[in-house]
Amino acid sequence: MERAPDAPIFDPAAFRLTEQEAELTARAREFGQKVLAPRAARWDREASFPTENYQDMHREGLLGICIPKEDGGLGAGFRAYCLTAAELGRYCGATALTWNMHVCSTLWTGALTEDLEMDAVTRAEHRLRRRQHYERILKDGAVYSQPFSEGGAAAAGTVAFGTTARRVQGGFVVNGKKIFASLAGHADYYGILATEQHDDHKLSRRDTLYLAVPANAAGVTVEGDWDPLGMRGTVSRNLVFRDVFVEEDAALMPPGLYHQAATRWPHMFLTLSPTYMGLAQAAYDFTVAYLRGEWPGTPPVKRRMYPTKQIAVAEMRVMLEQTKALWFQAITEAGPDPSKEQVLRAWAAQHTVMENANALAAKAVRTCGGQSMLKSLPLERIYRDSRCGSLMLPWTAELCIDRLGRDCLYEKGETDT
Ligand SMILES: Cc1cc2nc3c(=O)[nH]c(=O)nc-3n(C[C@H](O)[C@H](O)[C@H](O)COP(=O)(O)OP(=O)(O)OC[C@H]3O[C@@H](n4cnc5c(N)ncnc54)[C@H](O)[C@@H]3O)c2cc1C
Numbered sequence: 001m002e003r004a005p006d007a008p009i010f011d012p013a014a015f016r017l018t019e020q021e022a023e024l025t026a027r028a029r030e031f032g033q034k035v036l037a038p039r040a041a042r043w044d045r046e047a048s049f050p051t052e053n054y055q056d057m058h059r060e061g062l063l064g065i066c067i068p069k070e071d072g073g074l075g076a077g078f079r080a081y082c083l084t085a086a087e088l089g090r091y092c093g094a095t096a097l098t099w100n101m102h103v104c105s106t107l108w109t110g111a112l113t114e115d116l117e118m119d120a121v122t123r124a125e126h127r128l129r130r131r132q133h134y135e136r137i138l139k140d141g142a143v144y145s146q147p148f149s150e151g152g153a154a155a156a157g158t159v160a161f162g163t164t165a166r167r168v169q170g171g172f173v174v175n176g177k178k179i180f181a182s183l184a185g186h187a188d189y190y191g192i193l194a195t196e197q198h199d200d201h202k203l204s205r206r207d208t209l210y211l212a213v214p215a216n217a218a219g220v221t222v223e224g225d226w227d228p229l230g231m232r233g234t235v236s237r238n239l240v241f242r243d244v245f246v247e248e249d250a251a252l253m254p255p256g257l258y259h260q261a262a263t264r265w266p267h268m269f270l271t272l273s274p275t276y277m278g279l280a281q282a283a284y285d286f287t288v289a290y291l292r293g294e295w296p297g298t299p300p301v302k303r304r305m306y307p308t309k310q311i312a313v314a315e316m317r318v319m320l321e322q323t324k325a326l327w328f329q330a331i332t333e334a335g336p337d338p339s340k341e342q343v344l345r346a347w348a349a350q351h352t353v354m355e356n357a358n359a360l361a362a363k364a365v366r367t368c369g370g371q372s373m374l375k376s377l378p379l380e381r382i383y384r385d386s387r388c389g390s391l392m393l394p395w396t397a398e399l400c401i402d403r404l405g406r407d408c409l410y411e412k413g414e415t416d417t
Contacts, residue, residue, distance in 0.1 A: 003289070003296055006033055009086055009281045015328060017083070024065070024076060024084045031060060032091035037378070040092040043233030044381050047226055049186040050233050053095045058141035062099070066107035067134045077111050078267065082274045082331045089278020090285070093385035094233030096275040098145070098182050104271050105144035105191045105212070106134065109252050112265055115336035122254050129249055133189070133212060142188040144212060147181030147239050148393075154193075155393040157262065160203035163241065165194040165211060171247040172196075174213060177240050184237040185222040188215055191252055192241070206259050210252040219244035230384030267334030267346050269395045273353045276389040277327055279382050280357040283364040284320050286379050287313060290368045297376065303368075312367040316360055323356045344404060351400040354389035361386045 006029060012022035035056055043050045057063055066081050067073020076084065081103060089096035109130045118126065136142035149155040150162050163176025174194055181190065189212040196207040213220060224238040253261070261268060289295045291309050293302040303309055330349035333342050361383040365373050373380045390397030 003033070003294075005030070006090070006285065009090070009278070010083055010324070010328060018080070020076065021080045021083050024074070024080055025087050027060070028062070028084045028087035029090075031056075031062075032088045036088060036092040036095055040095070040233075040378065040381065041375070043092070043094050044385075045232075045375075047228070047232040047235065049183065049235045050092065050095045050098070051186065053092070054143055055141065057099065063102065063141060063143070064106070064134070064138045066103050066110055067138065068110050071110075071131055071134045072138050073106070073110075073134065076107075078107065078271075078334045079331045081107055082271065082277075085271075085274035086277040086281070089275035090282040091278075092233070093275055093279050093382070094231050096278060097231055097272070098234050100271055100275060101146040101182050101191075102144050102187070104146060104268070105189075105252065106137065107271070108261060108268055109133070109210075112261060112268060113253065113257065115265060116257060116260050118254060118257065126254050126257075129251060132249060133252065136188070140188075143183065143186070144189045144191050145181065145183035145187035146191050147178035147184070148193045149178060149180045150176070151179045156396075156399060157205075157394045160195045160205045161193050161208060162203070163192060163194040164197040164203070165209050165246075166197045168245070171245055171250065172209070172211065174211065174219075174241045174244040174246060177238060179238050180236040181222075181239040182234040182236040184226075184235055184239055185215075186235060189213065190215060190220070190239060192239075193258065196255060206256060208258045208262075209255060210258045211246055211250045212252050213241065213244060213246050213250065217244050217246065229387060230381075231388045265334075265336050266338065266343055267330070270330060270334065270346055270350055272392045272395070273327065273350050273389070276353050276357040276386060277323070279386045279389075280320060280323055280353065280360050282382050283357070283361040283379070283386070284316050286372075286377075286382065287316060287364040287368055290372055290379075295377070298371070309367060312363060316363055316367075319356055319360055319363075323352050327353050340407065344407060347395065347400040347404050350395045351390075351397050351404075354392070354397050357386040357389050358383070 064073035065076045069075035085096055153159045154161040165172040165174050191212050194209050195203040196209050219242040221240045222237050223240055226235050226237045291304040293300040326349045330346045364379055365383055
């Protein structure tokens with residue numbers, strides 16, 4: 001028995017999606033259901049990288065989803081990307097999450113930088129430079145990753161990155177270590193954040209550089225094993241950079257621009273949430289199909305007539321609708337220089353998606369019962385993958401609560417002394 005095509009997470013008419021959003025989400029859903037879903041168990045079992053998925057996504061044009069149209073891409077903006085990514089996340093969390101790292105390398109350097117301040121010369125140079133990266137992606141299917149985390153406080157945004165880039169003739173020399181580097185050993189370029197090192201200055205967050213280090217550059221090594229609870233196909237091993245020379249053109253943003261982006265366009269950090277929005281929907285979809293006795297590969301036993309099941313599904317539906325509504329509002333109002341209210345809402349949305357995806361999956365296991373959590377079915381993978389959402393820096397569930405609590409009670413500059 002094959003599953004019927006899934007309904008959209010966000011119905012285009014009900015949520016008033018644009019034509020482009022409706023088209024992209026429909027494509028992603030069909031691709032996800034047909035191509036990603038049947039392979040997802042393999043990446044999870046092996047903790048191996050979904051290389052075939054990337055080859056297929058290249059063919060589908062999905063690697064260039066956020067590359068501006070004038071540069072040959074599909075030109076999706078922030079919301080169109082988030083909605084499309086959620087559809088993929090329903091079918092393979094690890095593919096959607098790693099695809100997010102890749103796509104953000106183009107979204108942040110593309111549409112997002114158009115909202116930031118640069119002088120005309122810098123902007124012209126940036127546009128030329130990013131085009132080289134975009135061409136590699138569109139023509140050769142090059143894959144970019146985003147290894148930012150270092151195990152200290154830098155990825156949370158509180159101190160400068162310890163990975164350094166020293167300016168030399170024709171480029172930079174990079175030294176440092178990144179942990180949890182999704183796509184390690186599989187991306188063609190590692191889009192790292194490094195602090196530009198000035199001889200006489202302390203490292204400063206304002207000097208953050210965003211550089212695309214070729215995976216085959218001398219001095220780049222992948223270290224450590226990878227055998228985690230969930231999101232196993234992300235292959236997030238450690239990356240070490242020892243005196244790695246990168247050319248000037250490796251800069252994905254001009255100096256100082258990443259800091260401007262992080263402070264003026266904070267919704268950029270909401271881009272880790274779409275995968276988990278998709279997983280939340282997947283947990284609900286599984287539960288409904290399973291209780292109706294319609295999940296392929298399971299006996300056609302109906303369990304929907306029990307009041308306990310009906311109550312559980314009703315509660316799941318309430319949680320799913322709450323999650324969708326808040327997230328949709330937050331991704332809709334993303335943009336430069338948001339108001340304080342909008343930033344608070346973005347943190348609340350991130351927290352809600354990340355926590356509720358796992359809460360829904362946990363409830364799905366409890367409601368569907370023992371047979372539903374066998375490895376032959378996707379629910380237990382959804383449960384494990386969704387557990388990872390609240391750990392993702394810089395907007396972990398804890399940090400969202402920390403910032404919300406403080407900023408709900410204090411206005412800028414206020415103290416109690
Ligand atoms: C599946 C997966 C894939 C990942 N892929 C990538 C990737 O591609 N690139 C990348 O850069 N990172 C990636 N990460 C890393 C992730 O974003 C975190 O950096 C990583 O989980 C940090 O783990 P840690 O135990 O060192 O966290 P710690 O830094 O020790 O933090 C532990 C917890 O303490 C809290 N905390 C941290 N700092 C503060 C603070 N200043 N104030 C208050 N509370 C704080 C947070 O809630 C955090 O969850 C990935 C993580 C996972 C799980």
